[in-house]
Amino acid sequence: MTRRPPDPPSTGTVYADVVLPLALARTYTYQVPEEFVGQLQAGLRVEVQFSKNKHYAGIIRRLHGTAPGFKTKPILSVIDVEPLLTERQLELWEWMADYYCCTLGEVMTAGLPSHLKMASETIITLGPMFSDDITELDEDEYLIVEALTLQSELSLKDIRDILQRKTVYPVIRGLLDRHVIFPKEEFSDRYKPLEVKCVRFGPKYRTEAERISAFDLVSRSEKQTAVLLEYLDVSRKQPYVRRADLSKRTGASDAVIKALVKKDIFEFYDHEVSRLGGAEANARAGALSREQQEALGAVRGCHAAGKPALIHGVTGSGKTRVYLELMLEEIDAGRQVLYLLPEIALTGQITKRLQQVLGDKILVYHSRLNNMERVEIWKAVLSGEKSVVGPRSALFLPFTKLGLVVVDEEHDPSYKQQEPSPRYNGRDVAMYLAHQHGARSILGSATPSLESWENARSEKYGLVTMRERYGGTALPEMTVANSRETDDKGMHHPFFTPTLIENIRATIERGEQVILFQNRRGFAPVYFCPTCEWSVQCVNCDVTLTYHKYQHRLRCHCCGYVTSPPEHCPACGEVQLKLSGTGTEKIEDELKIFLPEARIARMDLDTTRGKNALGQLLQQFEVGELDILVGTQMVTKGLDFDRVGLVGVISADQLLRFPDFRADERAFQLMLQVAGRAGRRERQGKVIIQAHEESHPVLTDVLAADYENFIQREADNRRAHAFPPYRKMIRIQLRHPRRPTAEEGAKLMGKWLAYALGDLVEGPFEPSIARLRTYYLQDIVLRLPPHVAELKRVKDIIQRATDKLATTKGLSGVRVVVDVDPY
Numbered sequence: 011m012t013r014r015p016p017d018p019p020s021t022g023t024v025y026a027d028v029v030l031p032l033a034l035a036r037t038y039t040y041q042v043p044e045e046f047v048g049q050l051q052a053g054l055r056v057e058v059q060f061s062k063n064k065h066y067a068g069i070i071r072r073l074h075g076t077a078p079g080f081k082t083k084p085i086l087s088v089i090d091v092e093p094l095l096t097e098r099q100l101e102l103w104e105w106m107a108d109y110y111c112c113t114l115g116e117v118m119t120a121g122l123p124s125h126l127k128m129a130s131e132t133i134i135t136l137g138p139m140f141s142d143d144i145t146e147l148d149e150d151e152y153l154i155v156e157a158l159t160l161q162s163e164l165s166l167k168d169i170r171d172i173l174q175r176k177t178v179y180p181v182i183r184g185l186l187d188r189h190v191i192f193p194k195e196e197f198s199d200r201y202k203p204l205e206v207k208c209v210r211f212g213p214k215y216r217t218e219a220e221r222i223s224a225f226d227l228v229s230r231s232e233k234q235t236a237v238l239l240e241y242l243d244v245s246r247k248q249p250y251v252r253r254a255d256l257s258k259r260t261g262a263s264d265a266v267i268k269a270l271v272k273k274d275i276f277e278f279y280d281h282e283v284s285r286l287g288g289a290e291a292n293a294r295a296g297a298l299s300r301e302q303q304e305a306l307g308a309v310r311g312c313h314a315a316g317k318p319a320l321i322h323g324v325t326g327s328g329k330t331r332v333y334l335e336l337m338l339e340e341i342d343a344g345r346q347v348l349y350l351l352p353e354i355a356l357t358g359q360i361t362k363r364l365q366q367v368l369g370d371k372i373l374v375y376h377s378r379l380n381n382m383e384r385v386e387i388w389k390a391v392l393s394g395e396k397s398v399v400g401p402r403s404a405l406f407l408p409f410t411k412l413g414l415v416v417v418d419e420e421h422d423p424s425y426k427q428q429e430p431s432p433r434y435n436g437r438d439v440a441m442y443l444a445h446q447h448g449a450r451s452i453l454g455s456a457t458p459s460l461e462s463w464e465n466a467r468s469e470k471y472g473l474v475t476m477r478e479r480y481g482g483t484a485l486p487e488m489t490v491a492n493s494r495e496t497d498d499k500g501m502h503h504p505f506f507t508p509t510l511i512e513n514i515r516a517t518i519e520r521g522e523q524v525i526l527f528q529n530r531r532g533f534a535p536v537y538f539c540p541t542c543e544w545s546v547q548c549v550n551c552d553v554t555l556t557y558h559k560y561q562h563r564l565r566c567h568c569c570g571y572v573t574s575p576p577e578h579c580p581a582c583g584e585v586q587l588k589l590s591g592t593g594t595e596k597i598e599d600e601l602k603i604f605l606p607e608a609r610i611a612r613m614d615l616d617t618t619r620g621k622n623a624l625g626q627l628l629q630q631f632e633v634g635e636l637d638i639l640v641g642t643q644m645v646t647k648g649l650d651f652d653r654v655g656l657v658g659v660i661s662a663d664q665l666l667r668f669p670d671f672r673a674d675e676r677a678f679q680l681m682l683q684v685a686g687r688a689g690r691r692e693r694q695g696k697v698i699i700q701a702h703e704e705s706h707p708v709l710t711d712v713l714a715a716d717y718e719n720f721i722q723r724e725a726d727n728r729r730a731h732a733f734p735p736y737r738k739m740i741r742i743q744l745r746h747p748r749r750p751t752a753e754e755g756a757k758l759m760g761k762w763l764a765y766a767l768g769d770l771v772e773g774p775f776e777p778s779i780a781r782l783r784t785y786y787l788q789d790i791v792l793r794l795p796p797h798v799a800e801l802k803r804v805k806d807i808i809q810r811a812t813d814k815l816a817t818t819k820g821l822s823g824v825r826v827v828v829d830v831d832p833y
């Protein structure tokens with residue numbers, strides 16, 4: 011761990027710059043009382059007062075002897091004994107605040123688990139595990155616990171009154187650490203053990219002889235015999251055998267296993283696994299294929315040259331196995347690894363694979379951890395002992411021995427945090443983090459982003475290519491079906507071409523599965539009046555409400571507003587209102603008409619909200635209880651199933667029509683990624699893309715799976731039109747509940763910026779969604795030459811303009827949101 015020794019000067023007062031969880035531009039300076047001078051160092055939390063009567067836990071950034079130009083308040087108490095944050099981590103946070111134009115407090119708020127944050131308003135309650143054992147409590151602690159048994163919840167301010175002391179945070183910290191008390195929000199998500207569904211021999215079949223008799227009992231069923239044999243084989247190597255694994259390995263359906271349970275040979279049980287790591291290591295990684303060996307060698311070559319490696323490997327090429335090899339090396343050498351994934355919930359399969367090999371040396375930092383677990387992971391990472399797989403938020407953890415950073419699916423837009431600030435890109439921060447620690451780094455994708463491709467072209471990154479699928483299966487056969495296609499009776503169906511329907515049927519008949527991708531959720535995105543063209547709009551946003559048939563509700567996909575569909579048009583009184591457009595719900599519905607026998611499920615935000623809904627859905631698909639999975643971009647991400655014979659894209663046109671400079675890149679990535687879910691094992695898969703505009707150049711590249719051609723053309727286009735990555739883009743968005751105020755603010759801001767930056771400034775203009783969550787929006791866009799020195803000056807100019815606007819009469823309420831690399 012990098013720990014800065016305290017460096018107080020030998021004479022005079024010591025000051026501490028403290029990071030506070032507030033929107034202050036930088037740190038705030040406090041005076042260190044004599045009694046604390048020896049105890050303090052960077053990374054410790056201290057209790058301080060900011061505004062009147064408001065206490066916070068702040069983080070010491072540095073100690074020094076320079077008095078600031080204002081009257082300082084004293085530090086009230088020291089909360090931690092050991093630093094909770096590292097020097098490098100604080101440097102990273104500062105870098106983020108600088109680069110993404112936000113405050114250090116905003117980074118702290120995003121980065122620190124809420125359990126470690128304390129403020130006067132924080133409410134605490136007694137922990138669920140507290141057993142009335144008061145012998146361990148000192149006097150202050152006892153008073154707090156007693157008050158909590160009477161009153162069930164208290165704010166930290168109440169506690170100050172109870173103890174009649176100004177400084178209470180160290181006492182609170184002690185109780186939190188021992189899980190005697192909890193911050194209140196914690197109560198709703200108490201610790202639940204993780205369980206996996208497993209299979210074992212029933213009570214009648216525990217001895218060797220009994221087991222042999224089991225084989226006699228099933229001798230007439232080849233499938234059941236195969237399952238038994240496989241079970242014996244696996245159970246010799248692993249402490250437990252998962253139900254899903256067993257059917258996967260033998261190709262037997264879940265029904266075969268259930269039959270064995272019915273005969274009392276097997277029983278099902280839930281195996282509890284460690285809640286942080288989730289697993290014991292129970293498998294060894296398979297041997298590398300020749301291509302994986304070569305890729306590994308090439309990655310090592312990049313690292314030896316001090317460069318990040320970009321692996322461009324076709325879908326199913328086994329990139330994960332290459333990362334894993336390097337991870338094992340690092341972990342064996344006593345260093346930490348950070349493995350980033352765009353969305354942890356969707357990538358359970360990868361996480362599982364990593365855990366099977368690495369066991370509890372790797373912890374999963376997923377969004378459903380409760381606060382207590384977050385703190386446990388924080389401390390395990392700080393100790394230098396554990397590696398982490400997680401989404402972008404794992405970047406905030408206090409790594410002390412980081413040796414390797416992996417950014418998987420590096421092209422994925424969910425690496426970018428849109429709201430709230432810091433609006434950072436996880437991939438880019440990861441590269442900075444690796445650089446900071448002198449760690450090696452790998453980015454991987456079947457469809458690398460243009461930024462990373464450009465970095466490889468300009469030799470900032472080393473490029474490693476994997477062209478074959480693991481196991482040698484051919485990439486899927488890609489075809490396009492014209493959306494205007496009619497069936498043999500000359501009928502035209504708006505959603506499914508006869509080609510797609512026939513292929514779905516044939517696939518299911520072969521016992522294989524189908525994935526259908528539709529970019530929108532809900533039933534229909536527009537509910538309108540055919541007479542006067544009125545349509546239902548969100549009350550808060552400038553968008554139409556999407557009709558959700560299952561709930562019979564209209565919903566805003568921007569702000570979540572929900573309402574009932576109107577019975578008639580409020581403008582002209584028409585009673586026959588209509589729907590237009592298509593979402594996943596409608597596709598699912600219509601599909602049932604064509605294929606009444608098929609087992610269809612839908613995977614989108616609406617069906618995966620529940621705590622285990624997504625996992626259950628994926629499990630059902632994995633064991634073959636479903637024939638067709640219809641979904642939004644969720645189905646395009648990393649799914650690795652054995653039996654997907656066909657992938658269909660319902661409408662390519664919809665993807666290609668977005669008014670955004672990255673629309674083509676996104677469309678290309680989405681289509682190629684979803685295509686990559688097909689035929690990942692023995693049989694070659696098939697992909698059918700429905701489109702009106704069959705000859706769209708992006709579609710041509712998708713059909714040929716020609717990444718090189720696509721990315722070259724995209725690069726030329728972007729360069730020609732001065733778009734990122736050939737220009738640095740900063741978007742300044744002004745928001746106000748009144749349109750004229752937003753406009754006026756934007757006009758002034760635009761004028762000030764243009765005065766300093768000339769024609770680098772575009773706008774202000776109204777974005778395509780002009781009102782969002784009750785705020786009217788105005789955008790100003792800067793496109794800058796990508797030089798760092800220039801960037802610093804530009805950001806200062808933006809900051810000054812923002813400050814000036816905040817003090818302009820009538821416009822101080824205009825929110826200014828700066829987004830660096832807003833894509």
Ligand SMILES: Nc1ncnc2c1ncn2[C@@H]1O[C@H](COP(=O)(O)OP(=O)(O)OP(=O)(O)O)[C@@H](O)[C@H]1O
Pocket residue numbers: 295296297298299302323324325326327328329330331455456480648649650686
């Ligand atoms: N060396 C190996 N031994 C055994 N199985 C392997 C090996 N390499 C890859 N596999 C298997 O091949 C499949 C594809 O690998 P993986 O998911 O890593 O591909 P990928 O390159 O990440 O693909 P995508 O980009 O589509 O996510 C997985 O089921 C994986 O377990």
Ligand SMILES: [Zn+2]
Pocket residue numbers: 548549550551566567568569570571783
């Ligand atoms: Zn809305």
